[in-house]
Amino acid sequence: MNPSDGPALIPLRPPAPAEFPSAASWLEVSTGRLRRNAEVFRKLSRESKHPFGIGAVLKANAYGHGLSQVLPALHDVVDAVYVVTPHDALEIRRAERDAGLPQRRVIVIGGVDAVEAAALSEAGVEVVLGDDGWRHTVEALRVLPLVAPVKVHVHVDSGLGREGFLPEEIDASLAFLRDAGGVLDVVGALSHFANTEDVTEQTYAREQLARFQDGVSRLEALLGREAGSLERHFAASAAALVLPEAHFDVVRVGIALYGLWPSAETRLSTRIVHAQPPTLEPVLSWRSRAQVVKTIPAGSFVGYGCTYRCPAPTRIAVLPVGYFDGYPRLVSGKAHVLVNGERAPVLGRVMMNHIVVDVTRAAREDQPITTTLLGTDGGESIHADTLAAWAQTINYEIVARLGPHLARIAVP
Numbered sequence: 001m002n003p004s005d006g007p008a009l010i011p012l013r014p015p016a017p018a019e020f021p022s023a024a025s026w027l028e029v030s031t032g033r034l035r036r037n038a039e040v041f042r043k044l045s046r047e048s049k050h051p052f053g054i055g056a057v058l059k060a061n062a063y064g065h066g067l068s069q070v071l072p073a074l075h076d077v078v079d080a081v082y083v084v085t086p087h088d089a090l091e092i093r094r095a096e097r098d099a100g101l102p103q104r105r106v107i108v109i110g111g112v113d114a115v116e117a118a119a120l121s122e123a124g125v126e127v128v129l130g131d132d133g134w135r136h137t138v139e140a141l142r143v144l145p146l147v148a149p150v151k152v153h154v155h156v157d158s159g160l161g162r163e164g165f166l167p168e169e170i171d172a173s174l175a176f177l178r179d180a181g182g183v184l185d186v187v188g189a190l191s192h193f194a195n196t197e198d199v200t201e202q203t204y205a206r207e208q209l210a211r212f213q214d215g216v217s218r219l220e221a222l223l224g225r226e227a228g229s230l231e232r233h234f235a236a237s238a239a240a241l242v243l244p245e246a247h248f249d250v251v252r253v254g255i256a257l258y259g260l261w262p263s264a265e266t267r268l269s270t271r272i273v274h275a276q277p278p279t280l281e282p283v284l285s286w287r288s289r290a291q292v293v294k295t296i297p298a299g300s301f302v303g304y305g306c307t308y309r310c311p312a313p314t315r316i317a318v319l320p321v322g323y324f325d326g327y328p329r330l331v332s333g334k335a336h337v338l339v340n341g342e343r344a345p346v347l348g349r350v351m352m353n354h355i356v357v358d359v360t361r362a363a364r365e366d367q368p369i370t371t372t373l374l375g376t377d378g379g380e381s382i383h384a385d386t387l388a389a390w391a392q393t394i395n396y397e398i399v400a401r402l403g404p405h406l407a408r409i410a411v412p
């Protein structure tokens, strides 16, 4: 393949177990759990005075879970799909074509240039207008062959300090939209919260809501549209769970669809806001077979830096998993994996392609060992939050950094 062809296309078919390299690690993605997590939001919508659409955020390879595994599981239970890159949006259109599925709404929330916007528009994909560069994009679109105006959502920066236009900038910065009607069709407005998941009181979020309303009113006036005619979307997982006034027309749910809570604060707030707090089911399991199992004598060191020394003869299993795969080096000396439903401590440092675990207690002699790095085995579970705490990060980073090379298999 020519490097200028861009990134390789995501395989649509999950690899069959027989295709796994004999000693690799793999991810199991539960389609049933994905659908039940989506149903949590559908139920909130049904119970709301103003039912809202459910948008699935599938950016970052579906939060590391695998776009090609997650898309088919959610396609018929969500109203829209949000991705960051044009590549992912076009992959979704290709997957729909190949599977004979109807087109779901797809919105690219990342930056695009004019050529990308035109290609996305032709594929029936909507885009987000979030910066001043769009003045030039509009000029470029005028000379490109367009089948229809590009559908855009204007991003209002209501206080995150990332992409979008401040409400007070809208009149001046977006005046060019008045005569962009031939190439752009403004269909919606969006914003994004800064700290809904970091707090249990939503003072700042409510300020953001007010600024958003102000921004949307100015935009509608500028475009000569009726007040309330633009589609509005604001809430990510945390706000969708704890801030009903942020639901608007559609919510953009990411982390919660994968069964993970945005934060402990959100989980706590959910218990206060809802009489029957919803349950989220973690979708992902990460498993690996041991490459080597052997007993080393008392006094032996394990791993780089000789940071661990065995106090007694120790049965070790070497797993073909390391920081290359997304198992964080910072968990060295803290983590365990599961073997036969028991905890097996990770010994010494996490290496690029290996970790060594103590299976003295957990493994019976001469049995092939399958380990669980994330997920449940017997009565024990390792949650992405646990791995995140060991690694001094958040569950989002743990799953989003799982190597794209890992085999992913859809399971019920």
Ligand SMILES: *Cc1c(COP(=O)(O)O)cnc(C)c1O
Residues within 6 Å of the ligand: 057, 109, 191, 192, 235, 236, 237, 238, 252, 253, 254, 255, 256, 262
């Ligand atoms: C990532 C993202 C979301 C989803 O956030 P979660 O907390 O994972 O639900 C929604 N909207 C925007 C703009 C995002 O970047």
